[in-house]
Amino acid sequence: xxxxxxxxxxxxxxxxxxxxxxxxxxxxxxxxxxxxxxxxxxxxxxxxxxxxxxxxxxxxxxxxxxxxxxxxxxxxxxxxxxxxxxxxxxxxxxxxxxxxxxxxxxxxxxx
Amino acid sequence: xxxxxxxxxxxxxxxxxxxxxxxxxxxxxxxxxxxxxxxxxxxxxxxxxxxxxxxxxxxxxxxxxxxxxxxxxxxxxxxxxxxxxxxxxxxxxxxxxxxxxxxxxxxxxxxxxx
Numbered sequence: 491x492x493x494x495x496x497x498x499x500x501x502x503x504x505x506x507x508x509x510x511x512x513x514x515x516x517x518x519x520x521x522x523x524x525x526x527x528x529x530x531x532x533x534x535x536x537x538x539x540x541x542x543x544x545x546x547x548x549x550x551x552x553x554x555x556x557x558x559x560x561x562x563x564x565x566x567x568x569x570x571x572x573x574x575x576x577x578x579x580x581x582x583x584x585x586x587x588x589x590x591x592x593x594x595x596x597x598x599x600x601x
Numbered sequence: 602x603x604x605x606x607x608x609x610x611x612x613x614x615x616x617x618x619x620x621x622x623x624x625x626x627x628x629x630x631x632x633x634x635x636x637x638x639x640x641x642x643x644x645x646x647x648x649x650x651x652x653x654x655x656x657x658x659x660x661x662x663x664x665x666x667x668x669x670x671x672x673x674x675x676x677x678x679x680x681x682x683x684x685x686x687x688x689x690x691x692x693x694x695x696x697x698x699x700x701x702x703x704x705x706x707x708x709x710x711x712x713x714x715x
Contacts, residue, residue: 494643522702533693533706534644578644582702587632589702591644 513579
């Protein structure tokens, strides 16, 4: 069973702080990793993807990947109340569009 | 990005009945996907639907319970058959995204079974 583990939270951070969201996966052969954001009552939307070890930055978002530790994280700098949402980690588990989702971490940014 | 609509957006159904959920995309797509998202659980793939072929079901999901149609490249339906309260969930359809292995999701159908 290929698994993607996330702490369900909630993770509470003050406005302006850095939010750090973490995810571990079980399949050492996984090659592609994704972060989706899901606002309450809405559907998931892709915000970041990463394929190689290291960091990938896009605006206030940074995805970090460490394949040796089977660990992927999402950093949100200068957190805003509008970032309050559930963040889903997703990992390709072998084959085209074979993606396993984590349970998601609920982030609360406190004004 | 694709624009996806689903009908109904929500429904309350009685045990033992069936509900068909429709998914419409504004462009032609090869693969469409149906997911279930239950409270406190991860997004779980039910099946993949390609036009012109039988849907491919994931472990734990069967065609008799979740029959799927895919009559053309812009439309699909998922039926939840002989429903029980355990089927209460959000059902989402999705299509391939522009980045490999990513997906665009529809707005979802919130189903409550009494």
